[in-house]
Amino acid sequence: MDTILNVTGLTGGYTPRRSVLHDIDFELRAGEMVGLIGLNGAGKSTTIKHILGLMHPHQGEVKVAGVTLEEAPQQYRSSFAYVPETPLLFDELTVEEHLRLSAMAYQVPEERFQLEAARLLEQYQMTPKRKAFASHLSKGMKQKVMIMSALLASPRLYIIDEPFLGLDPLGIRSLLEQLVAVKKGGAAILMSSHILSTVETYCDRFIVIHQGRIAAQGDLDAIRKAAGLSQGGGTLEDAFYRLVAGGEQ
Structure with a gap:
């Protein structure tokens, strides 16, 4: 291997x-x-x-x-992608914008981004929060955003x-x-x-x-x-x- x-x-x-x-x-x-x-x-x-x-x-x-x-x-x-113990997000970006930022950083094609982002938001019960700013999220929700961003990158x-x-x-x-x-x-x-x-x-x-x-x-x-x-x-x-x-x- x-x-x-x-x-x-x-x-x-x-x-x-x-x-x-x-x-x-x-x-x-x-x-x-x-x-x-x-x-x-x-x-x-x-x-x-x-x-x-x-x-x-x-x-x-x-x-x-x-x-x-x-x-x-x-x-x-x-x-590689990293999920830290303490979530680190930008307060003035939404959940969806964080996912898009990750996709841009790892050069994820747009079509794949749309499909994967929708799937991850649904899987982590975050679809209703997709337009919410990070500053309005609980710690657990912020951690979910970190995890979704890492998984979206597919490193x-x-x-x-x-x-x-x-x-x-x-x-x-x-x-x-x-x-x-x-x-x-x-x-x-x-x-x-x-x-x-x-x-x-x-x-x-x-x-x-x-x-x-x-x-x-x-x-x-x-x-x-x-x-x-x-x-x-x-x-x-x-x-x-x-x-x-x-x-x-």
Whole structure:
């Protein structure tokens, strides 16, 4: 399978003198969903910021679709879509205008935009709000706009940070169903979430990050083995607890 995201020897942080991340190595392949999990402050957001190009590595490199940000900035940025934990919208743009802005940024053809925008608005129960300004939306509705904008772009890589915060049950179900669909279509998905039961159900592999280092990665059996559990002996949450807290169930 094609490698969509490749993180190699990533060491980095907010200041040159102090690294938050230490020698991070992982990859995402086409057609898989990978869960990035860890405690608050473990380095998940810092890792994501390096992938987004918002931070520059002290050492190592990040490649998306085979290129680094320095080699091909436009190709790099157009290969992924990002859904942040806190929705970021323009107060004076409507829901529909945000979708159109995303379509323009990712060069989505007009005919496809019309069809996909209508479908997404219906799927996320946002059709009645299509003309509403972002400033008049609830946090959950704003999150839906971020999600719809990412899905409309149809990139090769989705980076999703705590996507379920603020979503109603129908919104969560719609998002998970859509992620399964885009994964089957060949996209790669990196999802960071504290809801480990959902991560376990939907993700193919897992990356456990602790104190800026990868404590374990692989499928559920590999995570169990790293945590000292027998094959089939415990949930992702059980293994995670052992890895980050040294606990025993």
